[in-house]
Amino acid sequence: AGVAVVRDRRILRANATLAAMLGRSLDELIGQSARIVYSTEAEFERFGKAYAALSAEGRLNLPAIRLQRADGHSLLCDCYGQLLADGATSVWTLVDVTARERLQRLYRALTFVADVLLQADDEHAMLDRACEALAQGTFFHAVWIARPDEAGRMKVLASAGEGAAALPSLHLSLDRAEHTP
Numbered sequence: 001a002g003v004a005v006v007r008d009r010r011i012l013r014a015n016a017t018l019a020a021m022l023g024r025s026l027d028e029l030i031g032q033s034a035r036i037v038y039s040t041e042a043e044f045e046r047f048g049k050a051y052a053a054l055s056a057e058g059r060l061n062l063p064a065i066r067l068q069r070a071d072g073h074s075l076l077c078d079c080y081g082q083l084l085a086d087g088a089t090s091v092w093t094l095v096d097v098t099a100r101e102r103l104q105r106l107y108r109a110l111t112f113v114a115d116v117l118l119q120a121d122d123e124h125a126m127l128d129r130a131c132e133a134l135a136q137g138t139f140f141h142a143v144w145i146a147r148p149d150e151a152g153r154m155k156v157l158a159s160a161g162e163g164a165a166a167l168p169s170l171h172l173s174l175d176r177a178e179h180t181p
Contacts, residue, residue, distance in 0.1 A: 002077070002094040009034045009048065012089070021077075021096055023070040039068040047079075054090060058083045064097060109133045127158035135161035142167065148174050 002018025004011050014029045022029070022037055029036075038044040043066050054060040060081040066074050077094040084090065112133040117126060127145050134143040142163030146154040154172040 002096075004029075004034075004092045004094070005089060006034055006092060007089040009051075011037075018094060021069075021075065021094070022067065023073075028070070037067050039066040039074045043067075050081075054081050054083050055087070065094075067094075106134075109136070124158070128160070131158045131160035131164075135164075146172070 002021045003015045004018055005013040011029050011032055011034055014026060016026065019026045019029055034047075035041075035044050038047065047062065047065060050060055050062055060079075062079040062081070064076045065079050067077055068074050075096055075098045078097050080093045080095075082091045113130045117130065131143040131145060134140055140161055142159065142161040144156050144159040144164060144167055146156045149155045152174040154170075154174070156167050159167050
């Protein structure tokens with residue numbers, strides 16, 4: 001787990017694990033505004049509003065806070081804060097839950113796909129809705145369903161996602177082992 005000691009939303013101390021999680025060095029974190037670890041200003045402000053609860057309760061759990069790595073990629077962390085006796089300094093433990101959250105979104109999408117399969121009136125609508133469900137809110141860049149034609153070439157029946165636009169340029173064939181999906 002990453003650990004940070006924070007006062008007035010400035011990082012006073014951090015451990016090497018937190019630096020590695022964020023793709024930064026300890027020197028890049030220590031003394032900096034905590035803003036540098038959040039993916040957006042809105043997320044920074046949302047976290048800031050939680051300090052009132054931290055002051056009142058002395059401890060706080062914030063699930064799935066979106067942080068930003070130095071390389072621009074985001075990660076989701078469960079954050080656990082403890083206010084120290086001075087009333088201004090807090091110790092935060094951050095646990096990367098990105099994989100857990102992605103799996104939960106995928107599970108929800110697969111559950112939705114199961115419902116689509118049971119309720120669809122026709123094959124085309126069923127395939128389209130299944131692809132859309134898997135492309136939205138998951139880590140898939142493109143989702144597609146294809147069937148080989150008589151010549152062994154894959155014919156796309158349904159697709160969704162940002163990467164789906166590239167599918168017409170793919171020429172996948174069952175007779176070419178290196179390109180067999």
